[in-house]
Amino acid sequence: MKEMNGAEVLIKCLEDLGVKHIFGYTGAAILPVFHALRHSDIEIIVNSNEQSAAFSAAGYSRSSNRVGVAIVTSGPAITNTLTSVADAYGDSIPMLVFAGQVPEHKIGTDSFQHINVRGIFRDAAKKVIQLSNGDDIETIIKDAYYFAKSGKPGPVVIDFPLDKQMKNHAYHxxxxxxxxxxxxxxxxxxxxxxxxxxxxxxxxxxxxLYLGGGLNSESGSQAVREFNELFGIPSVNTLMAKGVVDERHDLNLGMLGMFGTPYANMLIQENDFFFAIGVRWDDRVAEKVGFAIGTDIAYIDINPEKMHQIKIERSPKFTFIGDAATALRDLLNYARKHNIRLDIREWQMRARDLKKSWPLNYNRSS
Incomplete structure (x- = not known):
């Protein structure tokens, strides 16, 4: 066990978690943390403002298997991250946002740049934590990192009072x-x-196949590609699933919905089995285009609340609450074990013909 101030405990925890980069913008109520970074190999990227710091951290998460970290000061600085935190929550993106705060005994007063972080972020983040002087900083931070990634991922906002940053704490x-x-x-x-x-x-x-953001990871992308190498089922995807499969493949019809491709929106009107994986049934798709009406639906998702909603609204005949990549692996292993194959050549031809008939192109001679 070692003794160090709270800011130093935070940086040690981030090092233990393998964090290599932090996005942030400094200020008085978070200065001890920035001072602690002087003795760390973690690189800090100083953004133009707090909103861009939080969006950068979310982008870091989207493009890797890591959790992006943003560090900002109190008051208008943490409220400036609200849009990016809410965006990450809506898109199920893991992220840690650390905010400076007035000393704990001044919370709830009109102290300079004090803001009720818990009240503001309560419905915009997966979790909001206000550190108190009796809390074990190490346990809370290391747990928050993996909580952000778990289940339906999302941002965790941690409110860090100035006195707690400066006070000595145990680091184990x-x-x-x-x-x-x-x-x-x-x-x-x-x-x-x-x-x-x-x-x-x-x-x-x-x-x-209806592919969503629940597959937007290395394991998810690999699993669905292997699944469809075996079965060759035409697929459409949400915006969050762009890149999960190769959009140049003739059986991938790209994004559906009001901003989707013509051939994707046409093909979904003709299917008789709709396999939705890791999707949230966005209203820009379901209410604007309409699909899977009168068809058999199979649905895999990790979010129990969304599963409950879809069971009531659409009565799927097959459901599973859990990790999409794991479920696809289980189905793939079963299919290989029982030598299951699918003959849908006419349907595959229909998908290919639709995609060729409505190419994404422009008048190159104009």
Whole structure:
């Protein structure tokens, strides 16, 4: 065990978690943290303002398997991150935002640049934590990192009073695997669940994959690509799933919805089995275009609240709450074990013809 001030504990925790970059903008109520960074190999990228710092941290998360970190000061600085935090929450992007705060005994007063962070961010973040002098900083920060990534990912906002940054605290160097393992998702599809899924799939002649942001990771992208190498099912995707599969492939019809491709929006009117994976059934798709009406639906998602909503609204015949990549692996293993194949050549030809008929092009001679 070592003793160091709270700001130094924060930086040590981030080092233990493998954080290499931080995005931020300094100010009086967060100065101890910036001072602690002088003795760290973590690189800080100073942005033009706090909003861009938080958006940069979210972009860092989107483009990697890491959790982006933003550090800002109190009052107008933390409120300046609200739009980016809400955006990350809506898109299920993990992120940590640390905010300076007035000393704990001045919280709830009209002290300079004091703001009720918990009240403002309560409905815009996955979790809001206000550190208190009796809290174990190390445990809270290491747990928050993996909580942000777990389940339906999202941003965690941590309010860090100035006196707690300066006060000495114990640092134990706890193994981060202890926290990572506490959020490990052990759910898998059973043999009977896989059997029920393939009964629906094999009974269809015009199946369609609907790919969402729940697959927007290395493991998710690899799993769905391998799944479709075996079955060759035409696919459409949401904005959050762009890049999950190769959009140049003749069986991927790109984004659907009011901003989607003509051929994607046409093909979804003709399918008889709709396999939705990691999607939130966005109103810009469901209400503007309309789809999966009168078809058999299979739905996999990690969000229990969204699953409850879709069960009531659309009555899917197959559902699973859990990690999309894990579920696809389970289905793929079952299919290989039982030598399951799909013959949908006419439907594949229909998808290819539609994509060729409505090319994304422009008048190159104009």
């Amino acid at each position: 160097g706890m193994d981060v695997k202890r926290f990572e393992g506490s959020y490990h998702d052990d759910r898998h599809l059973s043999e009977s669940q896989c059997e029920n899924f393939f009964k629906l799939l094999l009974n269809s002649r015009r199946p369609l």
